[in-house]
Amino acid sequence: MNITVRLFATFRFGRFASATRQYPPQTRISEIIRELQIPDTEISMIMLNGRHADPEQCLCEGDSIALFPVVAGG
Amino acid sequence: MNKILRVNMTTLTTGTEAVPKEWAALGGRALTSTIVAKEVIPTCHPLGENNKLIFAPGLLSGTTAVNSGRLSAGAKSPLTGTIKESNAGGLAAQMFGRLRIKALIIEGLPKGNAWYSLHVSNNGVTIAEEKELIGKGNFAVVEALENRIGKKVGVITIGPAGEMKMLSANISVKDVDSKLRSHGRGGLGAVMGSKRIKFISIDDSGAPGIKPVDPEKFTASARIFAKAIMEHPGTGQGLPTFGTAEMVNLVNEAGGLPTRNFSLGRYEGHEKISGETLRETMIERGGNPSHGCQPGCIIKCSQVYVDKKGKYITSGFEYETIEILGANAGLGNLDQIAVADSIMDDIGVDSIETSIAIGVAMEAGVLPFDDGEGVLRLLREDIGKGTPLGRIIGSGAGHVGKVFGVTRVPVVKNQAIPAYDPRAIKGIGITYATSTMGADHTMGYAVATNLMGVGGGIVDPLKKDGQVELSRHLQIVTVMLDSIGLCLFIGFPAADIPTCVPALVDMLNACFGFELTPEWIGGLGVNTLKTERAFNLAAGFTNKDDRLPEFFREPLPPHNAVWDFTDEEIDEFWNF
Numbered sequence: 001m002n003i004t005v006r007l008f009a010t011f012r013f014g015r016f017a018s019a020t021r022q023y024p025p026q027t028r029i030s031e032i033i034r035e036l037q038i039p040d041t042e043i044s045m046i047m048l049n050g051r052h053a054d055p056e057q058c059l060c061e062g063d064s065i066a067l068f069p070v071v072a073g074g
Numbered sequence: 075m076n077k078i079l080r081v082n083m084t085t086l087t088t089g090t091e092a093v094p095k096e097w098a099a100l101g102g103r104a105l106t107s108t109i110v111a112k113e114v115i116p117t118c119h120p121l122g123e124n125n126k127l128i129f130a131p132g133l134l135s136g137t138t139a140v141n142s143g144r145l146s147a148g149a150k151s152p153l154t155g156t157i158k159e160s161n162a163g164g165l166a167a168q169m170f171g172r173l174r175i176k177a178l179i180i181e182g183l184p185k186g187n188a189w190y191s192l193h194v195s196n197n198g199v200t201i202a203e204e205k206e207l208i209g210k211g212n213f214a215v216v217e218a219l220e221n222r223i224g225k226k227v228g229v230i231t232i233g234p235a236g237e238m239k240m241l242s243a244n245i246s247v248k249d250v251d252s253k254l255r256s257h258g259r260g261g262l263g264a265v266m267g268s269k270r271i272k273f274i275s276i277d278d279s280g281a282p283g284i285k286p287v288d289p290e291k292f293t294a295s296a297r298i299f300a301k302a303i304m305e306h307p308g309t310g311q312g313l314p315t316f317g318t319a320e321m322v323n324l325v326n327e328a329g330g331l332p333t334r335n336f337s338l339g340r341y342e343g344h345e346k347i348s349g350e351t352l353r354e355t356m357i358e359r360g361g362n363p364s365h366g367c368q369p370g371c372i373i374k375c376s377q378v379y380v381d382k383k384g385k386y387i388t389s390g391f392e393y394e395t396i397e398i399l400g401a402n403a404g405l406g407n408l409d410q411i412a413v414a415d416s417i418m419d420d421i422g423v424d425s426i427e428t429s430i431a432i433g434v435a436m437e438a439g440v441l442p443f444d445d446g447e448g449v450l451r452l453l454r455e456d457i458g459k460g461t462p463l464g465r466i467i468g469s470g471a472g473h474v475g476k477v478f479g480v481t482r483v484p485v486v487k488n489q490a491i492p493a494y495d496p497r498a499i500k501g502i503g504i505t506y507a508t509s510t511m512g513a514d515h516t517m518g519y520a521v522a523t524n525l526m527g528v529g530g531g532i533v534d535p536l537k538k539d540g541q542v543e544l545s546r547h548l549q550i551v552t553v554m555l556d557s558i559g560l561c562l563f564i565g566f567p568a569a570d571i572p573t574c575v576p577a578l579v580d581m582l583n584a585c586f587g588f589e590l591t592p593e594w595i596g597g598l599g600v601n602t603l604k605t606e607r608a609f610n611l612a613a614g615f616t617n618k619d620d621r622l623p624e625f626f627r628e629p630l631p632p633h634n635a636v637w638d639f640t641d642e643e644i645d646e647f648w649n650f
Contacts, residue, residue, distance in 0.1 A: 008323050009316050012350065042307060044526040047327050050632055052532055066327045070308040070526055070566075071320035071349070 001025055001061040003032070008068045011038060029065055030055040036067075044070040076176045079199045081192060083269045084123060084182030088199045093176045099588055101133030103159040103556035104602045105177055106148025110157050111605045113179070116612035120152035120261075121239055121268040123183040129170070129230070129274075130178075132559015136171015137284050137292075139581055140300045142559045143168045143368035145230075145247060145257070150613070152268075153241040153261035153427070153470055154487045154512040157609040159556065160262055163367030164247030164255040165276075167559055169228045170194075172281040184270050189237075191273050194228075196280040204272050209234060211420035211458075212246045212254055215273055220252065228276030233422025236263030238460045240468035242427040243267060246419065251378075253389050255367050258424040259514060260489065261470070287587040295580035302567040302574035303372055308528065309566050313375035314364050318393035320349030321493075321521075322400070328525055328535060329633045330498030332402045334443050335433040336484050336491075339498050339630045347400035347408055352377070352391070355408060360384045373563055379412045388416040394515075397493035398429035403436055403443060410446035414453055421458040423468060428457070430490035431471040438478035482625045487512035487615070497626055497635040499524050499535045504545035504639070507620045508647040510606035516562050518548035522569075529569035536635055542647050550599030557598060558582070600650065607648065617645050 006018045015036060023032070029046060033055060045068040046053050059065070076098075078091040100108055106128045118124035127149045134142035145167035151158035170178070173196060184190065191204040207215050215231045229248035236243035243263025246254040257263075286292035304310040312320060322344055325331045329339040345351060356363040361380040366373070367390060378389045391412060399411045418425045432449055435441065440463070441448040456464030466477050471490040475483030484491040489512025496503025501520025509517040522528035523544055524535035533540045548565070555564055558578065567574040579590050610619075621644065626637035 006327075008327075009312060009320055009350065017345075017350075044307070044528075045324065045327075045532075050327060050329050051536070052534065068324050068327075068526070069312055070306075070528065071312040071316060071324055 001059070003027070003059055004064040005032060006064065006066040007036075008066065009071055010069050011067055023059065026058050028055070029053060029057050029059065032065065033067065038067065042069050044068055076174050078176055079178045079194065081178070081180045081199055081201065082182045083180060083184045083190070083271070086184065086201050088201060090198050097176065099133075099590065101135070101176070101557050102130055102144065102146040102161065102559050103148070103553060104598055105130040105557070106146045106159050107157055107602055107606050109177060109179060110148050110150065111609045114150055116150070116609050117614065118150060120150045120155065120265060125150050125265060125268070127180040127262065127265045127269060128177055129166070130176065131167035131170040133557060133582060134585065135167040135559035136169070137286070137585055138370070139296050140370050140372045141303065141368070141561050141564060143370055144556070144559045144561060145170065146556060147245055147257040147262050149262055149265045151260035151262070151512070152239070152264045154489050155613060156487055156510060156512060156615065157606045158260040158262060158511055160257040160259045161556055162247045162255045162257045163371070163561070164249045165228045165369070166230050166247045168369065169276045169278040169281070172278050172283045174282055174284070180269055180271065183268060189270050189272050191275065192271060193275045193277070195277040207272055208237065212422050213420050216248050216252055216254070219273065219275055223275055223277065228278065229273060230276070231273040232263045232266050233420060234458055234460065235422045235468055236267040237272070238465070238468070239264040239267045240423065240457070240465065241470045241473070242423045242431065242468050244422055244424045246422055249367060250369050251389065254419045255390060256419065256424070258426060260511065263422050284585065286585040288584040291584035292581055295577045295584060298573050298577040299581060300372060302571040302577065303564065305571055306567040309373050309563050313373050313563060316349035316353050317363065317375050317377050317391070318349070319347070319352045319391070319396050321393045322348045322397055323350065324525060325397070325494060325499070328498060329630070329635070330495040330535070331397065332484070332493055332495050334404055335402060335437040335482055336495060336625070337482065339495055339635070340632055341401035343406035344401065346406050347396050347411070352396070352408060356380070365389060367561070371561070373561065375563065381409065387412040388419065391415055394493045395425040395429060398426065398433065399449065402433045402493070403429060403449065405444065405446045405449065407446055410450065414449055417450065417453040417458065421453065423457060426492050427470045427490045428453075428467070430484060431467050431474045434471050434474045434480050434483055435467055435478065437482060438474070438480050440478065483623060485513060486622060487619055489513045494521055495630055496622060497630040497637050498633055500538060501533060501535065501541040501544045503622060503637060504541050504644065504647060505549065507622055507644050508545065509549065510603060510610055516552070518545045518552055519562060519565060520544050520548055522566065528566055536633060538639060538643065542643065546647055546650060549603060550596055553599035553602045554595045557602070617641070617648070620644055620647070
């Protein structure tokens with residue numbers, strides 16, 4: 001299935017900003033995080049189609065996930 | 075010895091007073107709000123003779139503690155009619171701290187049309203008539219005073235907007251690079267202008283400095299505090315690397331990025347104005363993507379933005395300004411936004427209030443959304459020169475809405491809502507509604523918990539559950555940050571790193587010989603919030619003023635989120 005993976009801030013370093021990639025059915029968000037070698041402790045926000053998601057959530061064809069480290073604005 | 079400096083602009087006299095015992099453990103916001111509540115008539119006209127303008131450094135400002143150099147300015151706000159505290163970085167707080175000045179209180183109004191300046195030194199404060207710099211922008215004031223008094227002079231100044239008593243006028247503070255940091259919110263520049271004070275110069279030569287009562291304990295706890303800041307991924311990595319503009323992509327993803335005057339929650343051009351793009355642009359052009367607003371800052375979330383030829387445009391280029399002009403006004407162009415930021419610094423207007431007012435003016439058809447050149451012209455030619463249109467926009471978003479008959483006007487207590495839509499990030503909506511200062515994200519920054527789980531896990535931004543409690547907790551803790559002179563982002567390690575808050579309390583005790591416990595923080599927050607609230611009630615505000623505008627009941631794409639709190643649910647905030 002096609003999943004769009006978008007990375008932000010430091011997660012882009014040495015990786016990519018946005019990519020649509022092929023994954024087998026039933027892939028979990030945590031498997032993609034592991035594949036990208038992002039330590040769990042660095043992730044502050046996982047969004048699935050614009051809403052907060054659990055890393056153990058299974059993905060469906062056409063889903064879009066976004067991964068963020070801790071950032072702040074003022 | 076600590077002292078209070080008092081200036082009476084009616085009689086043009088000055089004096090030095092001892093610090094009352096009950097003010098000894100107060101600083102920054104806790105002190106300015108205590109003084110305003112005690113000495114200012116709540117129903118007074120904010121630009122009249124009964125209002126007072128108070129500057130107070132944080133409790134630790136002037137010590138070697140990192141990130142402790144914020145200066146609080148307080149008064150009754152001409153924009154909101156409420157009590158107001160607005161704090162800024164720059165050099166002045168640390169100079170006041172080293173001079174052992176607990177507060178500078180400016181009261182009364184001069185008769186006649188003369189303008190004045192104040193000079194603060196180890197000998198106290200003096201008043202002088204000022205002619206040369208009237209009408210000048212803030213950058214020119216700093217440059218002229220460095221020539222007149224010396225390179226090291228501290229400066230607190232108002233631009234033409236403050237002289238014209240515009241309700242969006244800010245007060246600017248010289249920083250370490252001779253550029254500016256601002257007491258942005260609430261129109262305090264108009265209060266300074268009403269007192270006909272163009273600038274305050276500061277000379278801290280011969281200052282006694284602050285010698286901790288227990289230097290060893292102070293140094294040890296200051297180290298623990300600094301370590302906590304560096305250990306937190308937000309203050310140790312995210313902010314230094316990308317600055318606050320990093321929030322653009324994150325808030326966009328969450329569907330709460332105010333776009334085209336709060337009509338949408340996502341902006342199609344978000345990458346063009348993101349922290350990632352800002353950083354790449356600054357590295358490519360030779361700007362500085364990591365820069366502190368005060369000496370002793372170890373977070374360095376600020377940056378120096380340069381043009382394609384490497385020439386300085388602006389610094390202190392923040393998420394709020396970038397988002398509101400970039401997405402909410404649709405400019406989508408960092409170079410144009412940077413020029414606008416610099417003009418706003420120079421003429422002396424709050425970049426949040428002014429940028430939101432421009433968004434409302436765009437909805438009214440005064441100029442099209444996306445019209446960057448139009449925005450620059452409006453700032454330079456209209457607001458800067460005080461044309462009738464400039465005065466309307468310089469009066470803030472609420473007034474623009476009234477003058478042009480717009481119903482989508484994002485204000486609470488007449489102060490512009492900053493760059494987070496409260497429908498999609500509900501915790502910050504409770505802060506906007508209930509803050510004693512009008513809409514202000516810095517009064518209880520629930521965004522960090524709503525979106526990123528700072529402080530013990532995510533509180534779902536799209537649901538009402540837990541938001542009132544979250545905002546209340548954050549508003550209480552924020553009083554502590556604002557009173558010690560700490561930057562808002564110390565809230566991150568304070569929430570997540572267990573050693574941070576005890577180290578802060580240890581520093582205060584070791585420095586001043588206090589016997590404070592961590593419970594003191596909650597007490598300070600509760601007392602200060604209640605003092606501020608009592609002032610507002612006496613000024614005529616009620617719980618019905620703790621409401622968001624009606625248009626937030628309209629669904630916000632992409633989540634079609636609405637503001638769905640009942641009056642009773644919001645009023646529960648004050649049940650403590």
